[in-house]
Amino acid sequence: MRCQDWEDFVDAYLDNELDAVSGIQFQAHLDECRACQEALGSRERLQSLLRRRRMRFEPPRELRRSVVHMLEREAAKATTRENCLIPPFAPLTATVSLVFVAGLAWLTTATLIREAAQGPLVAEITSSHIRSLLADHLLDVSSSDQHTVKPWFAGKTEYSPPVKDLAAQGFRLAGGRLDYLNNRHVAVLVYEHHKQVINLFICPASSKVPSGEATLTQDGYHLVRWTANGMTFWAVSDAATDVLRNFRDTIRE
Amino acid sequence: MPSRTHEAAVVARSGEPSFADGARNKAQGKTLEEVHATERQASSKDEELRTRFESEMLPLMREAYNLAWWLMKNPQDAEDVVQEAYLRAFRYFSGYHGGSGKAWLFKIVRNVCLSYFADRVPEGKIVTMDSTHLEVEDSEPLPSAMFERKAAIGVVRAAVEALPAEYRTVIVLREMDGLSYKEIAEVTSVPIGTVMSRLARARQSLTILLAEKKKRGQL
Numbered sequence: 001m002r003c004q005d006w007e008d009f010v011d012a013y014l015d016n017e018l019d020a021v022s023g024i025q026f027q028a029h030l031d032e033c034r035a036c037q038e039a040l041g042s043r044e045r046l047q048s049l050l051r052r053r054r055m056r057f058e059p060p061r062e063l064r065r066s067v068v069h070m071l072e073r074e075a076a077k078a079t080t081r082e083n084c085l086i087p088p089f090a091p092l093t094a095t096v097s098l099v100f101v102a103g104l105a106w107l108t109t110a111t112l113i114r115e116a117a118q119g120p121l122v123a124e125i126t127s128s129h130i131r132s133l134l135a136d137h138l139l140d141v142s143s144s145d146q147h148t149v150k151p152w153f154a155g156k157t158e159y160s161p162p163v164k165d166l167a168a169q170g171f172r173l174a175g176g177r178l179d180y181l182n183n184r185h186v187a188v189l190v191y192e193h194h195k196q197v198i199n200l201f202i203c204p205a206s207s208k209v210p211s212g213e214a215t216l217t218q219d220g221y222h223l224v225r226w227t228a229n230g231m232t233f234w235a236v237s238d239a240a241t242d243v244l245r246n247f248r249d250t251i252r253e
Numbered sequence: 254m255p256s257r258t259h260e261a262a263v264v265a266r267s268g269e270p271s272f273a274d275g276a277r278n279k280a281q282g283k284t285l286e287e288v289h290a291t292e293r294q295a296s297s298k299d300e301e302l303r304t305r306f307e308s309e310m311l312p313l314m315r316e317a318y319n320l321a322w323w324l325m326k327n328p329q330d331a332e333d334v335v336q337e338a339y340l341r342a343f344r345y346f347s348g349y350h351g352g353s354g355k356a357w358l359f360k361i362v363r364n365v366c367l368s369y370f371a372d373r374v375p376e377g378k379i380v381t382m383d384s385t386h387l388e389v390e391d392s393e394p395l396p397s398a399m400f401e402r403k404a405a406i407g408v409v410r411a412a413v414e415a416l417p418a419e420y421r422t423v424i425v426l427r428e429m430d431g432l433s434y435k436e437i438a439e440v441t442s443v444p445i446g447t448v449m450s451r452l453a454r455a456r457q458s459l460t461i462l463l464a465e466k467k468k469r470g471q472l
Contacts, residue, residue: 011453015427017434046460050413050428054406059318063332067314067339068307074343075303120442127446 003035010039014047121182121209126218128179128188129199129236138190138197140177149176153187161187161202162231169250171198182209191247193239198247201234215241224248306346309354310339316355316430317362323425324366326414334369338362356436363422363440408471412462420455427452 009026012018018026030036049055132138141152150163156178165173174190174197181201189200205211211227223236224244233251235244317338321331338361349357413421422441426432437452438445 049409056319056429057322124444127444
């Protein structure tokens with residue numbers, strides 16, 4: 001027997017990772033659902049097996065000693081490198097080539113970061129969008145009034161996101177919430193368009209995250225990205241791409 | 254790859270000194286005494302960094318070793334991985350600015366394990382960490398009778414070892430090393446939503462494996 005609606009909550013509940021509201025809701029559901037009670041019981045039994053002390057492997061005593069020894073050698077090596085005497089002209093060549101290496105390293109790293117950032121970030125935004133719909137974590141502030149939503153973010157993010165209600169153009173402002181992306185808090189505005197939710201992630205444009213215009217698809221969700229006035233916007237929804245593009249153009253006007 | 258470029262950058266920085274410094278010092282009209290004072294300051298800063306590394310990272314060795322064991326599945330490799338990971342961690346430590354020390358160190362441990370596998374597996378036979386074949390739809394809950402007797406530890410260990418690497422990793426990080434979802438996400442470089450689903454599938458797989466062993470009387 002399975003409980004389709006709530007089974008995704010069992011693990012997060014077990015691990016104490018549900019937010020307060022979902023925790024209370026699940027607890028209430030648990031009181032009356034046999035399937036979830038059984039699922040939770042089964043998980044608890046598994047957990048007690050896995051958490052037994054003998055499941056863990058202990059490092060041999062010499063390991064700590066040899067790591068400490070290795071660190072001492074490494075520290076000594078760094079000191080000799082700094083203090084050793086170098087013939088007068090060698091350093092110039094060395095410096096030039098090292099600056100070159102450093103520059104090359106910087107270039108490569110910068111490119112790598114830019115390329116790598118695209119994938120995980122898009123995945124992170126999409127999964128954040130899905131979670132917002134799933135775990136009842138869509139809105140921290142619920143209001144269609146831009147003058148209520150905008151001040152709410154003050155002090156919660158390091159920047160003030162532009163907030164516009166676009167109900168007249170078919171995109172009703174539902175509210176906003178604080179989310180976590182790329183290791184920092186970001187402002188998210190929530191819009192509704194024909195009962196479909198559009199999450200609009202807004203963060204300051206920086207070299208660490210991709211910027212400019214793009215249309216992407218991840219796991220069947222569409223994302224439209226653009227940059228304006230020093231901010232990068234990500235609109236994500238299961239609405240069609242042209243709806244999102246229309247949304248973008250409406251906001252820009 | 255990024256780690257290698259990082260390494261190059263580190264070498265470049267620490268190897269850069271004397272000549273350029275000398276010229277700069279002369280230009281700024283520093284006395285020899287002042288230069289020595291700056292050097293002393295620098296070495297006491299190194300000393301401080303090392304002390305901080307030893308007090309924050311060394312106490313995590315038990316958990317780091319346990320993670321390395323479960324990823325490599327043998328004690329010798331686990332020891333090598335821990336050594337290598339601590340060396341890398343020490344070199345990069347100046348780039349660690351607070352946050353979860355466990356997550357920071359374990360991410361390095363996991364990366365060292367991955368590079369071991371990448372070196373060993375012959376090309377064209379790359380074992381992907383992504384495995385959907387173990388995805389499970391439905392299962393019976395673990396019978397509670399199983400816990401009346403003491404379940405043989407070897408059987409449970411074997412079940413965990415049989416999991417694909419990415420499932421094994423979340424199980425070990427969560428159940429044995431006690432990391433939060435957020436920390437696991439950091440170590441494995443995936444979003445929290447993915448951590449949640451991997452953990453759920455890993456537990457489901459274990460439940461099935463153990464229930465089968467129970468049926469066959471091995472537990």
